[in-house]
Amino acid sequence: MSSVTLRTRGLFPTEWPTFAWLPLGGPSIRIEEFLDTQDYVVRAELPGVDPKNDIHVTVTDGGLVIKVERKEEHRTEDGKVVHSEFHYGSLFRHIPLPGGARGDKVTATYEAGILEVRVAVGEVVPKTREIPVIVGNGKPAAIKKS
Numbered sequence: 001m002s003s004v005t006l007r008t009r010g011l012f013p014t015e016w017p018t019f020a021w022l023p024l025g026g027p028s029i030r031i032e033e034f035l036d037t038q039d040y041v042v043r044a045e046l047p048g049v050d051p052k053n054d055i056h057v058t059v060t061d062g063g064l065v066i067k068v069e070r071k072e073e074h075r076t077e078d079g080k081v082v083h084s085e086f087h088y089g090s091l092f093r094h095i096p097l098p099g100g101a102r103g104d105k106v107t108a109t110y111e112a113g114i115l116e117v118r119v120a121v122g123e124v125v126p127k128t129r130e131i132p133v134i135v136g137n138g139k140p141a142a143i144k145k146s
Contacts, residue, residue: 029093047113059103
């Protein structure tokens, strides 16, 4: 090992905590996503929120948006302020949808702190296609396959 490597390793104690779990830009919604037999499924970890009031799911052109708003509650017990380290505020996540996703066929369910959004996925329709040109006799010209 080079002396540069040894000196670099010695700059920071190994017992310092690692913050790799913190997403860049602050708190975010952690998700897992997969393709089921006929659905694109997104599962979001959202414990401790009121699904009827705090969670908003929308489908945009080509994307799924999950917004969560958790309002802080100040509580006292016997006149003493209760200490809380819970996160309050807004969280936002935009997830691009795969090709063939049907924005008109989306369901969202919440159970045991997990939001599950299912988006139906159909056959992918190509965005571009070649249009045959009709020649003088009314028959389309042959299109070369590439």
